[in-house]
Amino acid sequence: MLSQTNRAVKIDLTNCDIEPIHIPGKIQSHGFLIVIDAESIIRFHSENLVQFIPNVNDNLLGSHIDNLQPIIGSNEPPDFINHIITLGRANGFEQTNPFNTDINGKPFHLIVSTSASYYLLEFEPAQSDSKTDVQRMIGRSISEMLADKNLQNLLKNCAVQVKNVIGYDRVMVYRFAEDGHGEVIAESKDTELPSWLGLHYPASDIPKQARELYKVNLTRLIADVNQEPAGIITDAGNTAPLDMTNSDLRAVSPVHIQYLKNMGVASSFSISLMYKKELWGLIACHSYTPRFIDFRSRDSAKLIGQILSSALEFRQDEENQQLQERYKSAVDQLSRLMLKDNDIDNALTRNSVTLLNAVDATGAILVFDNSITKLGDTPTDVQVSGLLNWIKENINETFYYTDELPVKYSNAALFRGIASGMMVSTLSKEMGEYVIWFKPEQLQTVKWAGNPDKPVTISSDGLANISPRNSFEEWSQTVTGTSKKWSNEEVKSVVRLRSEITYAINQKAGAIRLLNEKLKNAYEELDTFSYTISHDLKNPLSTIKSFAQILLRDKDLKPQTLKILERINGGADKMNNMINEVLDYSRINRLELVLKEVDPATMISEIVRDLTLVYGIDENNITIGNMPKLQGDPVMISQVFANIISNAVKYSMKTEQPLVSINGTEDEHEVVYTVTDNGLGIDIKQLPRIFELFKRMDNVGDIEGTGVGLAIVKRIIEKHNGKIWVDSELGQGSTFSIAFSKRN
Incomplete structure (x- = not known):
C-alpha cells in the first residue's frame, strides 16, 4: 500500500x-x-x-x-x-x-x-454541532436578508442572517478586487469581538488556485484546525495523485491552517458569492471553538449564497443598465449634433451635452483639426503639450486607459489631483488627433489586517511559522496617484463614440477633409498592387499543392514523410483561403454599388438554413425577429449577413445552449440590424481592433478563420455609408449592430 x-x-x-x-x-x-x-x-x-x-x-x-x-x-x-x-x-x-x-x-x-x-x-x-435547525430557519432568513433594496444593507442583512443560521462567532462578507486582494465590506459578530469591517487582506491570503476552487466548491468547511488530517491509501501500482477538486472532505493547505491558528480561529466556513460565473467574494465565517456543520445544513447555507449572488447580479446589472442608458443617450445626442453641425469640434464641446457626458470624467480634451479644446478640469497647456508628446511616442493602440497615470507617465505626478486617471481614444495617430478624458486623484487610506509586505519566518520543520501574518493589527496605507477605475460601461461608451466621430468625419469628408489627389492615386495603386500580388500568388501555390498531392499517392513513403506532406497540403489550402479573403477585401473598393431594395428576410433564412447544416445545430437555437427592408447592393449585403451570422454561430458552439438572435428595427432615418450570440465574447481591451485586417481575438482557439471577414464587412458597410459597432464582454457573448441609412 x-x-x-x-x-x-x-x-x-x-x-x-x-x-x-x-x-x-x-x-x-x-x-x-x-x-x-x-x-x-x-x-x-x-x-x-x-x-x-x-x-x-x-x-x-x-x-x-x-x-x-x-x-x-x-x-x-x-x-x-x-x-x-x-x-x-x-x-x-x-x-x-x-x-x-x-x-x-x-x-x-x-x-x-x-x-x-x-x-x-x-x-x-448526519448530526451537526449546531443546535439550530438550519433548514427550518432558511426560508425566513432569506426573506429578511432580501428585505432591503440598498446594496450595503443587503450585504449586512446577509451577514446577520448567516450568523443566525449557523451560529458562528463572526460572519463577514468579503469582496475580491481585480488584483485578488480582498476587503471585508459587511460583518456580523459577537459583541466582545473587535470589528474587521473595512480591513483589506492581500491576494496571497487566498491565492489564485484557492479562488478557482471556490468557484467549484460553493461551500467549504474546516471543522477543527487542530484536528490531524487522515492520509489516503492506495496500492503500490497507483502513483498518480488523487484529484480531490470536488471533495467535501478535502484536507486544507497547511499554510492556511497555520494562518487560521495565528488568527485564533478554530473552525471556518465559507460560502462562495458568484457574479456571472466568476468569484465575486465570500461569506467567510469564523468560530473560535471547533464546529462541525452537517452536509444538509451546509447545502442550506449554500442556498443563501446563491440567492445573494443572484441579488448582487441583478443589482449590479440594473446599475450597469442605468449607466449604459445614460452614456448611450449622450453618445446618441452627440452623434446627431455632429451630423447637424458642420463643425465637429463645436458639436462635441459647445452644447449642453459634451464629451464629458459620454463617461464619468471631470475633464476632457479634444485634439482635432489642428486645435485643442479643453473641457472641465484639465492640466495646463504646457502639461497637456508634454502629455500629448508622451501619448504619440508610447500609445500605438486606438484605445488606451489607466487609473494610475503617474505610474505610466512620471510627469503626471505634477497634476495627479486633476488627472490620475486617463482614457485616450485615437482618432488619427498620423494627424495627432485624440479625444482624452481625465479622472482626478482619489486619495485612499487602505486599512490592512497587518502589514501586507509581511516578512516570512520558517521554523526547522519548514511549516510552523509559515503564515500571511503573525500579527493582525490594523496597518494603514495611503494610496496616491490613482483615480476611480474606468468601468466597462465607460469603455463601451467611448468605443461607440469613436465610431460615431469617425462616421461623422467621413460623412463630411467632401466638405471639410478633401483627400489630396496624389494620396488618392497612391491608395488606388496600392489597392491594385495588393490585388495583383494576391492573384499572382495563386499559381505557385497551386503548383505546390499539385506536387504534394502527387507525392501523397506514393504508397512507399514513410509515415513521417506522409504526415509532412499532409501538413504542406493543409497549409496550401489555408494560404489559398487567406489569398481569396484578401482578394475579396481588395475587390470591394473596385466594385460599383448596385443599389436595390433588399428584403433580408429571405436572404437571412437561407443563410441560417445553410449554417444549421454545416454546424449541425438546431434551427430553434437561432431566433429571427423583425426583418425590415433596406437599400443596398444585394450581393454585398448578403456577404455582410453571412459573415456576421456565421461568426455568431461559430463562436457560440462551445456553450451548453447556443443562442443566436437576429432582429431589425427602423425609424425615419435608418434601418438597424442586430445579431446577438451567447458565445465566447470579446475582451473589452480588444474591442477597438475587432474590424482591423488579420485581427483575431486571443480566445478563439482552434475555431477556423483568417481575421479578414470583419474587415470586409466594415468596408462594405462604409461603402454603403452605414455604421457597424459591437458590444461584447469576455464570456458573455457579443452583439453586432449594423446601421443602414435610408435613401430618399
Missing part, C-alpha cells in the same frame, strides 16, 4: 500560489473516504476508516464495494451505491447528495462526487 500524502515542494509565501491544494493526499478526519472505479472496485480509502468502522478488513484495496454492505447501509437494498451513482450520472449528483445511510446503525450522510474516472464516496456524521 502507498500513502497519497502530498510530497510537493516546500510551500512558503514566495510560491504559495502554486501549491497543489487540489491533490493534498489527505482528508479532514471528521469523516472518511472510499474511492471506487467504474467497476465498483475500491482503489483508494482514507487511513481513518477503522475509527468509524472498527471491524473493517485492513485489506480493502482491490475488493468490491458491496463487501462493505453489511457494515455500511445495513438497511439499504443490495448494490445501493451503484444505484445512487447511476442516478447521479443521469440527473447530477447535486440531486442525490446527501444520501442518508448508516454505519453500524449510526446515521451518516453519503456524498458522491467524481474524480476523473473514479467516484469519491465521502461519509460524514
Whole structure:
C-alpha cells in the first residue's frame, strides 16, 4: 500500500500560489473516504476508516464495494451505491447528495462526487454541532436578508442572517478586487469581538488556485484546525495523485491552517458569492471553538449564497443598465449634433451635452483639426503639450486607459489631483488627433489586517511559522496617484463614440477633409498592387499543392514523410483561403454599388438554413425577429449577413445552449440590424481592433478563420455609408449592430 500524502515542494509565501491544494493526499478526519472505479472496485480509502468502522478488513484495496454492505447501509437494498451513482450520472449528483445511510446503525450522510474516472464516496456524521435547525430557519432568513433594496444593507442583512443560521462567532462578507486582494465590506459578530469591517487582506491570503476552487466548491468547511488530517491509501501500482477538486472532505493547505491558528480561529466556513460565473467574494465565517456543520445544513447555507449572488447580479446589472442608458443617450445626442453641425469640434464641446457626458470624467480634451479644446478640469497647456508628446511616442493602440497615470507617465505626478486617471481614444495617430478624458486623484487610506509586505519566518520543520501574518493589527496605507477605475460601461461608451466621430468625419469628408489627389492615386495603386500580388500568388501555390498531392499517392513513403506532406497540403489550402479573403477585401473598393431594395428576410433564412447544416445545430437555437427592408447592393449585403451570422454561430458552439438572435428595427432615418450570440465574447481591451485586417481575438482557439471577414464587412458597410459597432464582454457573448441609412 502507498500513502497519497502530498510530497510537493516546500510551500512558503514566495510560491504559495502554486501549491497543489487540489491533490493534498489527505482528508479532514471528521469523516472518511472510499474511492471506487467504474467497476465498483475500491482503489483508494482514507487511513481513518477503522475509527468509524472498527471491524473493517485492513485489506480493502482491490475488493468490491458491496463487501462493505453489511457494515455500511445495513438497511439499504443490495448494490445501493451503484444505484445512487447511476442516478447521479443521469440527473447530477447535486440531486442525490446527501444520501442518508448508516454505519453500524449510526446515521451518516453519503456524498458522491467524481474524480476523473473514479467516484469519491465521502461519509460524514448526519448530526451537526449546531443546535439550530438550519433548514427550518432558511426560508425566513432569506426573506429578511432580501428585505432591503440598498446594496450595503443587503450585504449586512446577509451577514446577520448567516450568523443566525449557523451560529458562528463572526460572519463577514468579503469582496475580491481585480488584483485578488480582498476587503471585508459587511460583518456580523459577537459583541466582545473587535470589528474587521473595512480591513483589506492581500491576494496571497487566498491565492489564485484557492479562488478557482471556490468557484467549484460553493461551500467549504474546516471543522477543527487542530484536528490531524487522515492520509489516503492506495496500492503500490497507483502513483498518480488523487484529484480531490470536488471533495467535501478535502484536507486544507497547511499554510492556511497555520494562518487560521495565528488568527485564533478554530473552525471556518465559507460560502462562495458568484457574479456571472466568476468569484465575486465570500461569506467567510469564523468560530473560535471547533464546529462541525452537517452536509444538509451546509447545502442550506449554500442556498443563501446563491440567492445573494443572484441579488448582487441583478443589482449590479440594473446599475450597469442605468449607466449604459445614460452614456448611450449622450453618445446618441452627440452623434446627431455632429451630423447637424458642420463643425465637429463645436458639436462635441459647445452644447449642453459634451464629451464629458459620454463617461464619468471631470475633464476632457479634444485634439482635432489642428486645435485643442479643453473641457472641465484639465492640466495646463504646457502639461497637456508634454502629455500629448508622451501619448504619440508610447500609445500605438486606438484605445488606451489607466487609473494610475503617474505610474505610466512620471510627469503626471505634477497634476495627479486633476488627472490620475486617463482614457485616450485615437482618432488619427498620423494627424495627432485624440479625444482624452481625465479622472482626478482619489486619495485612499487602505486599512490592512497587518502589514501586507509581511516578512516570512520558517521554523526547522519548514511549516510552523509559515503564515500571511503573525500579527493582525490594523496597518494603514495611503494610496496616491490613482483615480476611480474606468468601468466597462465607460469603455463601451467611448468605443461607440469613436465610431460615431469617425462616421461623422467621413460623412463630411467632401466638405471639410478633401483627400489630396496624389494620396488618392497612391491608395488606388496600392489597392491594385495588393490585388495583383494576391492573384499572382495563386499559381505557385497551386503548383505546390499539385506536387504534394502527387507525392501523397506514393504508397512507399514513410509515415513521417506522409504526415509532412499532409501538413504542406493543409497549409496550401489555408494560404489559398487567406489569398481569396484578401482578394475579396481588395475587390470591394473596385466594385460599383448596385443599389436595390433588399428584403433580408429571405436572404437571412437561407443563410441560417445553410449554417444549421454545416454546424449541425438546431434551427430553434437561432431566433429571427423583425426583418425590415433596406437599400443596398444585394450581393454585398448578403456577404455582410453571412459573415456576421456565421461568426455568431461559430463562436457560440462551445456553450451548453447556443443562442443566436437576429432582429431589425427602423425609424425615419435608418434601418438597424442586430445579431446577438451567447458565445465566447470579446475582451473589452480588444474591442477597438475587432474590424482591423488579420485581427483575431486571443480566445478563439482552434475555431477556423483568417481575421479578414470583419474587415470586409466594415468596408462594405462604409461603402454603403452605414455604421457597424459591437458590444461584447469576455464570456458573455457579443452583439453586432449594423446601421443602414435610408435613401430618399
